[in-house]
Structure formats: C-alpha cells, structure tokens
Amino acid sequence: MFRREARSPMFWVFWLIGATLLAFIALPLLALLLRPTLGDLRQVAAMADVRSAIGLSLGAALFSTVLAAMFAVPLAYVLARQQFRGKSAVEALVDLPLTIPHTIAGIALLLVFSRGGWLGAPLAHIGLEFWGTFAGIVLAMSYVGLPYAVNAARGGFEAVDLQIERAARIQGAAPWEVFRRVTLPLTRQGIGTGLTLCFARAIGEFAAVVLLAYYPMTAPIRIYDLFLQSGLRQSVAASVLFLLVVMALFWGLRLLASVRAPQSAQDRQKAWLH
C-alpha cells in the first residue's frame, strides 16, 4: 500500500521538495568537509589551544547537560502531571530561551551573573564567578539548552499512562519510589532525547557564551578567533576537526543507545505506544 502511495504524483512532488531541503542541509557541510587538506587538519590538530578549546566545549556541554538533567526533569514532570493556574505562563517562560536572540540572552545573563550583577555579586563572595570562567560557559550553555531538555522530557512523561503510576502507588509504593522505579525507566527515551538535544545545543553555542566568557575559549569562539586572525583556511580546518569530534560523539551515543535498548525493550516501547 505504501509503495503504491509513494508512486503517486503527489509523493514525487513532495520528494522533489524534500530533496531540495536535504541538499540545502548537506551541501554546506559537504563543502566544509571537502575544503581542508589533511595537512591543514594535522596543523590545527597540533595547535594546543584548538585542542583545549574543543575539550573545553565538550566538558562544559557535558556539565550543562548534567545540570539540565537535575533541573529540567523535575520541572518537566510537574508540567506533565499537574494543572495549575499560570501553567501556560510557566510553559512560555521555559520556551523563552528558544525565542530570544542568543546575543540578548548573553547580555541578560551578564546583568544577573557578572561580578556586579544581581546574583553574581553575592555568589562571588562564596567564590563562584561567572565572568570569564568555566562556570560562566556552563551557565550560558545551560540557558540555551534547557528548553530542549524540559520539553522532550515532558513529552516522555506525558506518554506514560497516569494509571500505571497510580497502579504502582496503590500497590504500596510511595511517590518517590513510583517515580524512580516506574516513571523514570518508562521515560528514559524521552529524557535521553531531551538531554541529547540539550547537549547538541550547548556545545555549539556561541553568542551567549562569548558575552559571558570570551576566555577561556570554547571551540566555536576559537574558530571565530582563527577566522578573524588567520582567515578562512585555518578556521575551516578547525571547524572540520570540531565537527568530526562532535559527529563521532553523537554517532557513539546513538550506538550506545541501540546497544542498551535490546529487542525486547524496543518491543515494549512499540507495545506501549500501541
């Protein structure tokens, strides 16, 4: 049936339009990947500051993803399970970092977390500074990545039938135990998707990070810096290097997820969706 539908003229037209979109996504990346020579790549890979920038980006994105897991998951659960006055305002607030330009987000963060900012000043007293620090990078990355984590986890929680949680409670489990043993395992995929998106958004963030912490340089800032100082050649090579590292990481994560989700678990998921 699917094949017959796919042969209809409508699907040919849709495929044509879709192929244009796919080419639009793939072509610039292809151009980027084919541009540098192996020598160029070796040269930037040998640059200690490029390597440390990539390492810093990975570390800070990972840290902000852990923070997202800690803060986004509880909020996602509340939004999935409770109705309350002002819920739509809370939802709009969660989505706000998606809608405002990230340069503006960076400046706003600066007003709150810089040394003289609302929270920056008191936090500086306990030794937590955000201006030009690893903490500042994590903060900026989290700000732009959190909505993805909240929304995806929320979708995961909403897909869990409330009756299943109720069944667990009536069998004698307290809410914490129900959450830990029933809800979380059933939402693992949704939360995993959310955290992956959050990590992806965080690792590539430039505008918000550059305003809060130009130094130490994350990979996107170092690439921009190379572009300004040395022109296109080195910045392209650094970009490709960074891209390869990130792609390898995501490919590894996907592999890990497919290994950790054996056939039976996938069947369960299907049955559950059914």
Next chain:
Amino acid sequence: MAALTRRTVLATPAVTGSAHGAPGALRLRGLQWGIGAWQSAVVDLQVPPGQTLVLLGHNGAGKSALLDTLAGFLPARAGQVQLGAQDLTAQPPEKRRIGYMFQRDALFPHWTIARNLQFGRGAQADLDPLLDALDLWPWLNQYPHQLSGGQRQRVALARALVGAPELLLLDEPFSAIDPEARPSLRRTLAALLRERAITTVLVTHDPVDARLLGDLVGVLDGGRLLQAGTPQQVFERPADLPTARLAGVDNLWPLQVLAQSRLGAQDVLSLGIEAQPVLDWRGTLPADTELQPGARVTLAVRAEAVHPCPASASALVTQDDDSLTLTARLIEARCEGPLWRLRCALPCGLEAETYALPTLWRELALEIGGPLGLRIRQADLHLLV
C-alpha cells in the same frame, strides 16, 4: 428469585446494621467526590465485610471518580471513607491496603508478569494460590505486551488481589477485553470474590456484571445514588425510570391512570392510552401515593417475566387474580444464544419484548405478523410513579 446466598445482605443507603465496626466493612459517610467543576451528590452507603457492591451507571455518572476517591487519588470533597475501624479519608493511596484493577490493565510495561506481581505489596506475598486460580503460570516470564487483552486483565486482577488487600476496587474489569473472553474472566472473578471474601466495589455499565457479581447493587446517575439494594430489589423493583433503564428493564410502558379502585387489600389501577384501557394493575401503592385519573405512570416489566403463549381467540386482555394475558402480534424474532428474543406489538401501539426457549418457540409455531399471547404475573408488573 428468593435464592439469596449467604452473602446477600442488607445494605441500602444510609443503613447502619450489624456490620457496624466490623473489620473490612466499607462505609461512606456523607461522601462527596468530584473532578474539577464536577461534583457528586452526598452519598451514604455501607458495604458489609466480604461483600461486593456493584455500581451501575453510564459514562459520566461519576463511577470511576468515586473509585479514585476511595483509592485516595482524588481528595474527598466532603464526608468520610471508612474501612473497618480505619478512617481512610486523609490517608495516601499507598497506606490504604486497597487492590485496584483499572479499566485498562495498567500493567508495568517494562517488567515481566512475575515482576509486575512482586511489586510493592506483592514482594512478600505468596503468589502461588493466585497464579493457580488465574492460570498465570505460563506467562510469568512474558512481558505484558506479549499477552492478549484477556490475559493481561487476569494479570491485572492478580496484581490487585496480591498481598491480601482489605478492599478491592474494580473499574469496568471486562470492558477492555474481547466479548468472547468475558464470560470466562467473569466466572473466575465471581469464584475469587466468593472464595476470598474481600469487600469489593465494582463499577460497570453492564447490568450482566451487576447481576452476576453483586451482592449489592447501586445505581449511579450524574453523581447521584439513585438506588442501592440487593440485585433482586434493584433489577425487579427499580426505584425510578432512570434506574429501570440502567438496570436493563426491557419493557417500559408509558401509561395513563384511567381509574383507581380497591379490591380487598389491593389497589387496582385501570391503565390505558388516550382513554383506551390497556390493562389493570393490581398491587399496593406506596402509602403517600395518590394517583388521580389522567396521571402518567410507567409500567416496568422485564422481558424474562413476560411468557409467550398461544393467543386467546376471544379477548385482547384476559385477567385473573395474579396474572394477565395480553394479545399481541409478533414483529421480530431473533435467536440470542440459547433463547429466542421476540419483539411484539400490542394493539394499543406499545411494544413488548419477551424470551422463549427453543422448545417453546417450536411448540408455538409462531409466524412474523401472527398473533400470540403474553402472560405476565401481576407481581412482575412494577409501577413507576
């Protein structure tokens, strides 16, 4: 109909009886429940220990919300829920020792059947008797999605019964399974309820469940408890028209009082349509009921209380002391399992439903459009005023 079993009791709304204070008796005292803007009426009800109350009602009657309130998932708007000597009203669900079988099985999809049953209260429980009773041994290492709907409901029932709960709540236990699987699960459930004698509240829209499983039947409509009593009381003497409809009374005849008189100790009402007499009803009217000529009433009679017989050649209605026979015309005959269901038209325009065993159906040799008699005991004609 006098076959009241040892478990058939007395509870009616606001009854206080001998079960007062006994462990396991469920008492709702002035209970009001609701979801959002919807709110039930105040209900007083008692289910003696070990008995099954079946609450009958359409969708939106507030049945499931009541179960959720009994389980502690919804807060009571007013009143108390008592189980034995315990006041459950403010207790969280996990402290209530209640077994709850949900409409959709609500099994834990990421665990095997064995783990499903061993969760919470089931961790320390001896599962063997339940596995035997519900025939679950072959499925222990399967996941819920690998089972049929009927098998999953069996597991859900086992999970609700595990660890000896003091109260069992069953929400439309048969609605999510194939009609073919229902009788078997219904029989199993009836046997388990009898054997374990757990105080149970079952909600359903199916009168068959209520008749087969209920020691007590309550009729809920729009959050109001219209009637509660033994199945005999509710099904044969429904309190009002909505209750009669919910109780599945097949023949509800809207009639007019033409005249009222007395014959010995009995009241006699001549009933008809547009001044044309249809039949005489004999019985005892409630003490404070005065029916003037022209008053509208409904006569309720179950199809199984109408007996098809050969038509009388002489009269449209023949009446003796305790029964009457109406002449009718057969409109339709359908074979429903072991019985023939006959739809008949009375000369006054009303329709009547009745059943015939196959032997009787053959004996009567009825034809569509042909005449037949419908004999009804006066005691089975229930007047709704």
